[in-house]
Amino acid sequence: MITKDKLIKIMDYTLLRPAATKADIAVFCEETIQYGFKTIFVNPYYVSFASQLLKETGVKVGVPIGFSLGGATTKIKVAETTEAIANGAGEVDMLINLGALKSKEYQAVERDIAEVVKASQGLTTKVIIETALLTREEKVAACSLIMEAGADFVKTATGFNGGGATVEEVKFLKSVVGDKLGIKAAGGIRCYEDACQLIEAGAGRIGTSSAIQILGGQKVNSLY
Template identity: 70%
Template sequence: MNQEALIEMIDYTLLNPIATKEHIQIFCQETITHGFKTVFVNPYYVSFANQLLKDHNIKVGVPIGFSLGGATTKVKVAETVDAIDNGAREIDMLINLGALKSKEYNVVKYDITEVVKASQGLVTKVIIETALLTQEEKKIACSLIREAGADFVKTATGFNGGGATVEDVELLRSVVGKDFGVKAAGGIRTYDDAIKIVKAGANRIGTSNAIAIITGKTGSDSNNNGY
């Protein structure tokens, strides 16, 4: 896979909780320089990043229910609406892990469905934290996500242990089928990592290491964590 094709698949990410406006400015300039198409920042910085990137055809995405997933549906919906009002154009929500572990599958599905509705047709991805789930729970989560109308299943936040593995991506792809999105995030740090993950079935990569992946050099990644 050439560099241009890989760049198209990368969501460049800066979710460090102590990132400053200066960090965001550097991050956005790197995004412009290297041609990434989508960035993810915390809700507080969505409006600021959007102002910096709106003239460059670069989308600003936002995590919802981050990074534990335990917020109520009402809160996740409000967070989604606010983010869109501030310029967010993609939504990555964290599944209700407690409800999933409790086998309250109707709650999990409702939670996703309501955020999908609030997303107003924007691409919506659902993070399941694969490292915290059994194989069966991963399969169930994938099925619920499809039924709820989301666009992607996503491996991990990168904040709660574990990350994307070839085996997990292969499993998620086998469950959701070839026409559904699989986003791999967490621990993808090199070009070789990225290629292995894509070959396993991912069609989107979330990473704070995007510059290292495509060039072998570091950028604002040293100011980041997660993803």
């Protein structure tokens, strides 16, 4: 079983609810400090605010790009990334262009990822592929394109488009990428045991909005 201290270090604590208020973000940041999370994720609008609240703590503020559908143009994703970094973002999770991937427009998909990686200026970049929406062949293709584009992680899901992280899915992704990419498991992680099993299966990061409940041993219905 993974210790709580180790789990905290690799948890990306998230607050991406569309209706989250500034007050919600402030409480969220207080919780982050209290529990010792190393990385959080908030929507682009709140990156600057969260960064200011956490500027003396060493906590990285991550940002989702092209969230939560992935269908924005590359130019928009790059602009979103550039602005977020200017506002204090320290990590980037982008959503792959699912429509282009399913259309087998692989050059466009790779370019989309590569341009965001370039705009990320060396920051850790993860690419969300929404495993529940892809065939095995498409997952393999997505991982190959992510590696070629120079991103750091493949991520299972947003939690907003169905599906999520499973042990079987993480094992499959690990069999595809080996040590060439990290794996971030996110979406539907409901308890401490789930998180530990996902790490043992090959995940190097856990993304969840229910980190505190999970650490407290509660069973939750996690979106992200």
